[in-house]
Amino acid sequence: MFTGTGFAPDDSVLVTDEGGKVEGIVPEADAGSDIQFVEGIISPGFVNCHCHLELSHLKAVIPEGTGMVPFLMDVMQRRGEGAERIQDAITHAEHQMWATGIVAVGDICNTTDTLTKKRKPLLFYHNFVEVSGFVEAGAAGRFSIAESVARQMADTGPTTIVPHAPYSVSPALFNYISASTPELPITMHNQESKDENDFFLTGDSGFRKLFESLGVNLDFFIPPGVSSIRAVLPHLRTNGILILVHNVVTSAEDIAQIKQHNSDTYFCLCPNANRHINDSMPPVDLLINNGCKIVLGTDSLASNSQLSILEEIKTLQSAYPSLPIEQLLTWATSEGANALGISDRFGSFAPGKTPGIIQINNGQSIRRL
Template identity: 30%
Template sequence: MPDTLYRAAFVLPVASPPIRDGFVAVRDGVVIGVGPIGERPPAGEGAEVDLGSVILMPGFVNAHTHLELSHLEGALNGERGFVTWIEDQLRVRAERPADEASAGIQKAIAFLLASGTAAVADVSNSLATAGPLRESGLHALVLHEILGFDPTKADRVLDQTRAARAPLLETGSAVFRIEVAAHAPHSISRELFALLIADGGVKSIHVAESRAEDDFLRDGSGDWRGFLDRRVGPVAFTAPGTTPVRYLDALGVLRPGLLAVHCVRVDESDARLLAARGAVAVLCPRSNEFLGNGVPPLALLLSSGVSLALGTDSLASCASLDVLEDARFLARRFPRVPGAAILHALTRGGAVALGFEDLGEIRAGSRARFAAVGFEGGPPADPLAFVLNEAVPARGVA
């Protein structure tokens, strides 16, 4: 017998077709049944919770963010380009006190829970987010981010980051894990990439995000060269003369389940390569727009068979941590892409990509973590279109 029986005007289970006037039965935090209200199981006194005029969905998955940058909300603008934004971010971050960062992390986690997000992949250099996320009630994959373009320091970077991560590895659980992220193809030396691959590979990397990255990998030129000269000093680098995706493949970085974040500047053969390697394209379209990097080619990625997930990126390049708004952005820009594909990326696609098999759909055995979008007046004819097209915030239900 369920200990909670939710009733909602619509249930979008993702794993199965939408249900009008549906129920979701829960026991001990796990779904034990879903279906039309007429088929609900008997529930004990007080167990039935009528959510009313809402569309109930699996909790969302934010497959790319940096919660440690949350205190930079509104502090930066993207109008002077990607590389200037990175330099501004490094400067402002160094100026701000650590307690501001901690307060920002806590506020961000509270927002994620309240707005219907069930899981995050959180990229962190400092690992300051690990403790708060482990206690948060979110499913969390913390991605320890590694950077290093000076080949002579590659060994040291690997050793230092391994040592920093070691005490946290044993705190892992079914809902909390730590893995490694490489920052980007243009911010890591070939030597450091080789060490990372030999050490088990990376789970996530920013790739094909900006023109600066393209220029640098094509012939060593552009804004990124200037940045490296200022920050690292003169370092010899032979440009691979290819696209970021093909360069990563040559290095052995592309592999099943890799979170390939952004994938804005990909051509057809890049997209086919991502699909063939089983990488997941994590799209953060609002961040891309903020930084003037363009729009990810959603239709091309889908037609090439690339698995998709969605992320917000950080509050330093995005107005909110509400990943539903990224889904809505894509629905607006790609009206011919089926809404079901976007909902899948927002939920199940992200859950599988992060290794949280018990999230992202509503079916017997899945975790009872939901998002609800309310409507006023009569029920919408197409609840999924309502979710993707109306500016109504979601709230978490658990």
């Protein structure tokens, strides 16, 4: 039995009420006669800290290994497909998350496409309403669209307006974001590709082509000569939860500055998406050696063949064979719940929580109990 933070002694029995609320963990001798034995590992349900459920219709549409800039251009071109197809894909993808043991999701929303599904959800959602706009002049308009999306999503779960990425948000837009919902978690895509750092370090980057193709005049932008995260760190909150997603090209010096700026930062890894887009892996050893708080996400079906935290764990295990399973499961359960600010309900088998109970068979498949 994995409790959310480690393995319980071998003879431990999880006691819950009929609704799945945890009452305690007791030795088998004290558990009475009505004990259900399960093979493999039982664990609290998984927390998926980074998803874009609204992009589920883009499954198997965008080719692998194109790199970050062609990927973004493809997503922008293809996201507005038929409404019925989008809704069907959302329903199917949510069911897949449920079936693979996910109980809670940090879900990026650029639109209200997931609203109908989230009114009858299988899972808990924190809506991260994402806003972007690299040109200062558009900041007020972009932010007011995000506010409208956030107002509509708010009755389906905690909802915060968040910046898209260092390369796509102007200082003015960061200011609007900072002024909204300071007490709840926020998130941002960070350092997903070398192109992103190069845009800020030298300006010589595929992102220039991306902006040109969108008709954005970049004459105002002078590369500051530091990595992308260091360029925008002054615009990000200094306290309150901040979840940075991807961190593929994050350096030890970046980590030091991030942690100094906000000690409540979580580093969310989406290894299958990194492999799909850039054929890369996040620097897990570097993050661990620098004492980072790590959580896991699936990203979207535009860059992943399934929404399964177990598949992310398996990919990390094959890239980093010495990672202990307790560590990976901790990232997938209690740390994920901490990052989304939902550890009162999810992430561990502590009394009073309803974290969902899952069975992992041979490290390969999931059954919900």
